[in-house]
Amino acid sequence: MSWPEGEMRAFLVDAARQGSWRPTRMPDPAPGTALVRVRAVGLCGTDAHLWTGLSPNLQRGLTTYPWQPGHEWCGEVVAVAGGAVGGHPVVGDLVVGDPFVTCGTCEVCRRRGRAAHCPNRVEIGVRGHAPGALAEFVRVPVANLTRVPDGVRPIEATLAEPATTALHALDVARLRPGGDACVIGTGTLGLIAIQVAVAAGADVSAVGVDDAGLALAESIGATVARPGELAGGAFDTVIEASGARTSLAEASRLVSVGGSIGLVGYPAEAQVPIDAAGLIMAGASLHGVLGGIDRMRDALVLISRGVIDPAALIDGVHGPERAAQCLDDLMSSRARPKLVIAWEPGELSAQGTETRA
Numbered sequence: 402m403s404w405p406e407g408e409m410r411a412f413l414v415d416a417a418r419q420g421s422w423r424p425t426r427m428p429d430p431a432p433g434t435a436l437v438r439v440r441a442v443g444l445c446g447t448d449a450h451l452w453t454g455l456s457p458n459l460q461r462g463l464t465t466y467p468w469q470p471g472h473e474w475c476g477e478v479v480a481v482a483g484g485a486v487g488g489h490p491v492v493g494d495l496v497v498g499d500p501f502v503t504c505g506t507c508e509v510c511r512r513r514g515r516a517a518h519c520p521n522r523v524e525i526g527v528r529g530h531a532p533g534a535l536a537e538f539v540r541v542p543v544a545n546l547t548r549v550p551d552g553v554r555p556i557e558a559t560l561a562e563p564a565t566t567a568l569h570a571l572d573v574a575r576l577r578p579g580g581d582a583c584v585i586g587t588g589t590l591g592l593i594a595i596q597v598a599v600a601a602g603a604d605v606s607a608v609g610v611d612d613a614g615l616a617l618a619e620s621i622g623a624t625v626a627r628p629g630e631l632a633g634g635a636f637d638t639v640i641e642a643s644g645a646r647t648s649l650a651e652a653s654r655l656v657s658v659g660g661s662i663g664l665v666g667y668p669a670e671a672q673v674p675i676d677a678a679g680l681i682m683a684g685a686s687l688h689g690v691l692g693g694i695d696r697m698r699d700a701l702v703l704i705s706r707g708v709i710d711p712a713a714l715i716d717g718v719h720g721p722e723r724a725a726q727c728l729d730d731l732m733s734s735r736a737r738p739k740l741v742i743a744w745e746p747g748e749l750s751a752q753g754t755e756t757r758a
């Protein structure tokens with residue numbers, strides 16, 4: 402199929418809490434990119450902060466209105482500019498995409514494993530002029546696409562993007578079978594980290610403040626506790642996935658001698674307390690985690706095997722016309738953390754998630 406021209410419909414946010422579906426220009430066929438017909442989009446805290454106008458990206462001019470959301474998505478390739486590229490997805494493939502589009506030439510990009518931190522990057526649906534997937538179509542570099550395995554539905558595949566971040570956090574915090582792991586926070590990233598750590602054979606504890614989140618964490622195999630309740634110095638692997646002001650102090654209290662903390666929860670304030678003496682005495686490591694570039698395939702395999710179980714994560718699947726309502730709803734508490742927008746009528750019921758709950 403040739404690259405469609407003309408207009409498409411997209412959800413554009415003009416100011417805090419003001420967005421609507423309206424016609425916009427179809428993306429141009431830039432060399433090395435594919436046009437994807439969007440089938441499902443997951444919404445997360447990053448979207449909530451941009452929607453409410455509180456994101457530091459807005460203050461720093463890294464994201465500007467009108468903003469087109471959508472960085473956790475699944476869709477079907479409808480065109481590839483310049484034709485198919487060997488080894489990459491082709492027209493008709495169901496795909497997910499890494500939102501980080503990096504320059505590839507700066508010093509950060511050339512250092513292996515650090516490309517997500519490229520200072521020149523755009524993030525599709527988040528940062529720079531890179532319209533997101535809350536639209537009929539999204540344009541993505543073919544190199545950023547990963548094919549979705551058979552049997553994984555689009556609404557489930559939207560979990561691949563957040564899962565890559567959770568996987569990266571578990572890597573840097575050196576999760577190992579039989580090890581003691583503690584996950585702070587029971588949102589999407591925390592729950593995915595728990596599911597993966599339990600499946601990997603770790604003994605997993607979860608710390609949270611939200612009753613529904615703690616109940617979910619317990620249902621997927623974690624021992625649950627509130628902040629301050631667990632014994633200090635007991636965990637080789639600690640994932641801080643809450644972003645709460647006091648959580649880094651709690652993480653540095655919980656980490657064992659020689660243990661590692663993966664810091665993924667983005668705090669509302671840049672400066673938060675930390676138990677520096679505890680970290681020094683334990684000889685523990687603290688690793689910041691921005692994204693999980695290169696882990697899409699692993700994330701999709703874990704979803705296809707049911708290790709990452711959408712039933713514990715997705716609260717509801719809604720039609721595109723409810724986009725503004727869903728962005729508002731991100732701010733209030735729910736039984737499960739994730740809201741998904743989906744296009745096909747057959748996917749509008751939360752059938753897959755309800756029946757497996």
Ligand SMILES: [Zn+2]
Nearest residue numbers: 445447473563
């Ligand atoms: Zn996200």
Ligand SMILES: [Zn+2]
Nearest residue numbers: 504507510519
């Ligand atoms: Zn770069």
